[in-house]
Amino acid sequence: MPFPSRRPSVVLLALLLAVGVAAPAAAHQADPDYDSVLHGVRPAASGLQVTVLDRGDRLALLNESGRRIEVPGYQGEPYLRLLPDGTVQENQRSPAAYLNDDPKGTTPVPRVADAKATPVWQTVDKAGRIEFHDHRIHWMGARRPPQVTDPGKRTKVYDWKVPIRVDGRPATIDGTLFWSPQEGGAPVAAIVALAVVLVAALATVLLVRRRRGAGGGAQEDVW
Structure with a gap:
């Protein structure tokens, strides 16, 4: 019996890492529509x-x-x-x-x-x-x-x-x-929110696959 695909897990891990990096950045960065310029x-x-x-x-x-x-x-x-x-x-x-x-x-x-x-x-x-x-x-x-x-x-x-x-x-x-409005990029908060939604969707797919695999005999752990 073929082993379950590892691709969803790899994508899930990548998204979790992205959220882990982006969330603190969003919490500490100033509003990107402003630019404070130092004179000296x-x-x-x-x-x-x-x-x-x-x-x-x-x-x-x-x-x-x-x-x-x-x-x-x-x-x-x-x-x-x-x-x-x-x-x-x-x-x-x-x-x-x-x-x-x-x-x-x-x-x-x-x-x-x-x-x-x-x-x-x-x-x-x-x-x-x-x-x-x-x-x-x-x-x-x-x-x-x-x-x-x-x-x-x-x-x-x-x-x-x-x-x-x-x-x-x-x-x-x-x-x-x-x-100084930024052009050509979504706000960090919006990117983080989208990543969270995608992570939740992929986690659901992964859970369903694992449950199906559990009903068909021993399977290799998906990672």
């Missing part, structure tokens, strides 16, 4: 590298300046600090530490978070690098910005600034947010 640090800070990741989802800072870099939270409280020796620390009492866990900023802030409280520093890196979500560099509204009158056209939404301090002196990370 003003005044310039030699040795401080700043990068906008995933079109505005996160800021990445790499401190090789030999200086102390501080990033205040939304209320001006101590939030992040990158020390000259490469140590990077986050203030566990900063409300920003919790608000930045949610791209929409709707996560409830625990009572322990208090912008006026004495900072409690936790080391998060020792190589001078930090990535963090910042609500100042992306669109927070549920609806399209009023500046966008033609959805098919790249449009400036606003200029943004993220304040920092370099050895205690004020500076800013400057950039511009654009409405």
Whole structure:
């Protein structure tokens, strides 16, 4: 008796892997219709590298300046600090530490978070690098910005600034947010949803084949 075809199982495994990769990406990437463009640090800070990741989802800072870099939270409280020796620390009492866990900023802030409280520093890196979500560099509204009158056209939404301090002196990370619709591709969420539907359908087919095989004698395991 011929063995059952392995093809459905191979396709099923491939789809499961695709969903496993795509789902986290969808959870952490910014809205693909926006593009947050970095202009730089003003005044310039030699040795401080700043990068906008995933079109505005996160800021990445790499401190090789030999200086102390501080990033205040939304209320001006101590939030992040990158020390000259490469140590990077986050203030566990900063409300920003919790608000930045949610791209929409709707996560409830625990009572322990208090912008006026004495900072409690936790080391998060020792190589001078930090990535963090910042609500100042992306669109927070549920609806399209009023500046966008033609959805098919790249449009400036606003200029943004993220304040920092370099050895205690004020500076800013400057950039511009654009409405920049993507062409020729389905949204990640739609792709993931389609993959889930296909996985469920193939799983059903595989289950039926296994049950039929069980009624006809010993079969080789399908994998």
